[in-house]
Amino acid sequence: MKTNTQLIVGVGNSGTTVLDRLAAEHPGIRSLLVVNNDSESLASSLVSERLNVPEGDPGDGFRAIDPEFCKRIEGVSVVLLCAGLGGATASFLLPALATLAKASGMTVLASVGMPFAFEGRQKRDLAAAALKKLQSVCDAVSVIDNDLFSGGVPSTAPVGEAFKMADIALLASLTSLLGMLSTSGPVRITRSDIVSVLGGHAASSRFGFGSAMGSNRLHEALEAALKSPLFSVQGKTNALRDTTKAILFLSGPSDVSFAEVQLAVAEIERLTGEGCQVKVGVAAEAPLGTPLKLFVMMTSASASSPASVAPTLELQNSVEPVAAIPSKKQEQPTLKPKVVKPAVKGPTKPTQGVLELDAIFKGRFDKSEPTIVEGEDLDVPTFLRKGIKLSSPKK
């Protein structure tokens, strides 16, 4: 019988870096495993459980670690995979490990980063192919397109800065998924909630996170989350209106208040429109004085429409673990999943960062202590809160 345990697996250099950060920030997490073919990187890793993949052909490498990996995942119920796709190791190993874990009947979630455009077309193609495989195996995949960071990094910033930002985003995505799964907090997000939002062939999820302390913490965390470059889609702002599903996860000290949760939900609903289904999770278990962390993830109809997600999941749960062998059920026309073309983008042109006007809705009170009365932030103009339309000024 499987116990309700999780294993977090970092694959490749990026996965190792992210798990190192995770181990440093959360020393209590024991179930970490890094898999890499870079023995130097493994040797310096903070994670004690390591699988060294022999260098050379990735297929041979996988076969070499297969038994050990299978042994390690015995008794585990959820596997969280984490990697930056594009490199030979992660792009091959991640779908393979996911398939192995899925074959053992466990829930498999993945948090992956897509390469920057400047890393070359070959890397992006490799990553796109790996993502496709991964999405057909995993229950849910959180995808972070690193290229969206290009607008948020100053042009003079060192290259390392961009990678650092991508790693931080990947870590935040991973810890939030982990937090959602492991929390026993007052408002829970279940595995099926995560699968319903992130399942399917999402090309990328819109994603933001922020953390803050002090009396203005909710506002500051929300602001940081909404200003995330990952909320901007190809330079287009205000792209949140087509969001159909969103996860809002708040974790922090035990004094996270009802009004704060209410305000955060109201704000997400205001930005996404009425058609969006918002799943809310709160884990208020940390000691007082720790920062409030806010995590928002959104998917739109084009990325994972309700019509396409449900049958896809049904098939995913019954699919044979080896993706290369088509299952009999897949051949039945009634259960054939709706084909959703992964909207994988090619290298995008660098674009100038655009001010997220919708996120700046409080003008000069943006940075000040919010005036919350009866769950409403009164610093937001009254006409906006009442949804009254005004005529635009004529130039």
Added chain:
Amino acid sequence: MARDQIYVGLEIGTTKICVVVSEGKADGTINILGVGETPSRGVRKGEIVDFATVTECVREALLDAEDKTNVEIGNVWVAISGSHLRSFNNRGTVMIPEERDVITEEDLESVETNAKEVSLPSQNIFLHTILQGYHVDGRRDVIDPIRMECRVLEADYHIVHGIQTRINNTLRCVESLKLGIEDVVLSSLASAQVVITQQQKDLGVLVIDIGGGTTDYLVYLDGAVRHTGVLPLGGDHITNDISIGLKLPMQRAELIKIQEGSADDPIGSQGGFITIKNDPGFLGCEIDRISLQTIIHLRVREIFELIRRDMDAGAEGALGLMGAGVVITGGSAGLRGIASVAEDVFGTSVELTKSREIGGATQIFENPRFSTAIGLTKYAMAVSANTPEPGFLEKITDGLGGIFKRSSR
């Protein structure tokens, strides 16, 4: 009796910092010698957010006042506002020992102490303990119970408290300029000293002071303070709403608010367009007058509705008893149509006020923008008039009839 003395009131507001230097007259009026004023920077919603900048602004305002009045300022009375300030009404009770029978000064102190024996949030301190009235063996509305025979003395107080560190920040700012602080006074209490009469206090009145960052309000019933409140909303919010709604820079929005703004209900308005000319860095545009009016009306109405709801909760039934209606003061009192919105929300008569019982250059000081700072000097004079001379039994009633005592910080 009031002594001829110089009183200095300092208001650190969100839009301006002003220093009023007044001379207290023997007949109970004050004569304003001059006003020092400087635009405020580093204050948000009535509270200091940039200590160094605010200190510099206060210094400028003080120098301005000293220049204009030729008075060397040493001590000041400071107005305080901010959303951290809270208030409630409480009754204190003391039993008079049988061997004594008559009420003494110590009994009055004991009854006040008893009224303050409430559990405040740990970071809060008392700012004011305002006497509403004494009850002597059940007899209500006793003004001066000293030497009266009594078994049980009771007293009702309106208690104002706030977060210590935030109050201290204001004090530190003033003290860093080597000034002495006479006392800290709730802004609305200061304003009320000059914008309403004793008759209005007796009849019942709601004073609303709409400043830049806060709206302070206070209810008088039967000559005593029954309720006070501070909303961290003010003229700045109106300007900000205009700026966001009509996509104008803040300075433009402020100008449009003053020159063209109206809080009147836009339904029934004739409409039209307002042309804003080009300026360096700003492309001119035409804005819809109804949109402007809608933005202002909604915000002003919301502020009044919040006050009304707070009064319904904190001073139940007071609205129906306010014979003198509502008096509006503060910088935003000049907004067109504000009185009609207030009339609609409170369902009573509304008066836009000017400072009363003031001598000096009245054309300038009738401006409701200065009512808090002027009120501070009037408050100062009233409190000083009741400060006991050595060997003289202190009287509790004050010269204003507002029955308040000095802060019990």
